[in-house]
Amino acid sequence: MTESILEVTDVELSFAGVKALGGVSFDIRGHELFAIIGPNGAGKTSIFNVLSGVYRPQVGEVRFAGESILGVAPHRIAERGLARTFQNIELFENLDVVDNLMLGRHHHLGYGWPSAVAWLGKARRAEVANRRRVEEIIDFLEIESYRHLPVGMLPYGVQKRIELGRALAMEPRLLLLDEPVAGMNGEETEDMARFILDIRDELQIPMILVEHDMGLVMDLADRVMAMDFGVPITIGSPHEVQNHPDVVRAYLGTVDDAATDVIEEVSSR
């Protein structure tokens, strides 16, 4: 088996007595789409914040591309190739779409402030070259018509897409998607699902997906990790996970036939 891009081992994170994560372990294999599900407060977003360097866990180890990233500053982790989107859109709303995506390419620019101030050949060439890459992503995500509009003015579904674009612009080796279809209508969800599949199959970027839309998770994910109260319940294929009794208990409280039927019905939608 190929070396995994991400290995998380026994990570524990607490905030003054509140245990957010209690012994989380998993790894990402190849360019798979790994989904994390769980009820609200299960610690899904906490995992993302640990991975991107916003939180530092008290116990455990996180190895990204073979190196430990614990205690590494968020911008350094980004430079190593870890990109993420946010549950609540975190775009730079006063800047236009191109500038937001260009910011995703910030560490690819490769020129310092002296050439920026003078706009010397180096800065100009780097800007044009990176603009070309940004346009490829604009083309990929079909957001051409919004190119020069401030993102704060754009509709919610488009903003979600631009946030994905900003993460893609970083040319990540691992992409973390935090609820990419939350609050979207059916059509927007289908579009986003298609982009996610294209990212996995065409761009071959491994992804970790946190999502409440079970239909989407079960259709798309290669493997699923279910969590509750900061502890993983099980890791396995979508089918295994949705029939796991502890998972059903976490979502619905008790296991009986009626509940299983509901789960089946929801997940088959």
Next chain:
Amino acid sequence: MTSTLTPRRAPRPPRGRPLLRTSYAQDMGLLNTPAKRSSTALVILAAFTVPFFVTDDLLLIFTLGLIASVGAIGLNLVTGYAGQVSLGHAFFLGIGAYTGAVLGGDPEGSVTGYGLPMWIWLPAAGVVAAVAGLIVGPVAVRLRGLYLAIVTLGLVFLGEHIFREARTFTGGPGVGRRGPDLELFGVDFAQAGTLFGLGLSRDQQQYLLALVFLIVFAFLGRNIARSGVGRAFSAVRDRDVAAAVIGVNLTVYKVMAFAMSSFFAGVAGALYYAVVGVFEPGAFGLLLSIQYLAMVLIGGVATISGSIMGALFITSLPRIAQEIAHLFPVISTSTAGGGIINVFQFEAILYGLLIIGFLIFEPRGLFGIWMRIRNYWKGWPFSY
């Protein structure tokens, strides 16, 4: 790799389709539409002809306005673009002013002066102020918003105290000292002379010098704003956590914003008081910081052209207040009395009203007003 693909100069758009882009370089140009090119050329040309139509007393106000624009661009970099509210701009202006005055001042005077030429004292004023900014910058990494504003406010008081006590450099309160001599490339701008075969008065020469400096610094400011550096500033301003997660080093860019802003302030301070002549430590109080913040707010946050408009407007405000006072006898033109309020009180009221008015009705400042006019005429005779 791309250098072979990218021609040195972007190809021109085809004839008859001036807004069609055929390369990214065209789209990313500083003046990327024919309208922007011609209007900028027109404004610069008009600015160069102003000294030949305007009386010298008005011209001096414009000169100071142009120099203040450089300082306002600096403040807009740190506060407008990078979002770090700074009340300490007066401190950096003061550092620049005194660096310029000490290095370029008269060696035989009662205060310290080294009589160095302008091409040394002017960049030095910027550099010394930038170093001061570098020292203050790390504070901004720990604090933000109002807390940062309070710390930078402390900086102003600290600076005022140092300027007051360092009498050998500053002359002390009530006495002051002379600014450096404005002499560049053998031309003495502090007195009437001939420039390019034209007989010019002192004020005309100083105006032209200030204009050239402003054009240079406005260009540098725009470059910072449109490059990766400016984008990183805006990212830090809008969402700092997201900025860090996509790879922007918050510490580096916050400190850089302060250093760059202070460089602009240092240059502006040195030039401004070289034109003014004698100045004393009291000039660098909180009021000066507020004036510069007003320039940024009234001109337009996070715009270079707005900074210039705001600076010109705020510098002319005392004169505008005076002209209004002449029209209405209710406002007396001196402190001796006569009307209900005197012109200085009127000016202070005008200040307050303008800041409040702009914040409520036109948060994008004079630049916002200009955008509205522009968009109206772009679509004319249709509304959209």
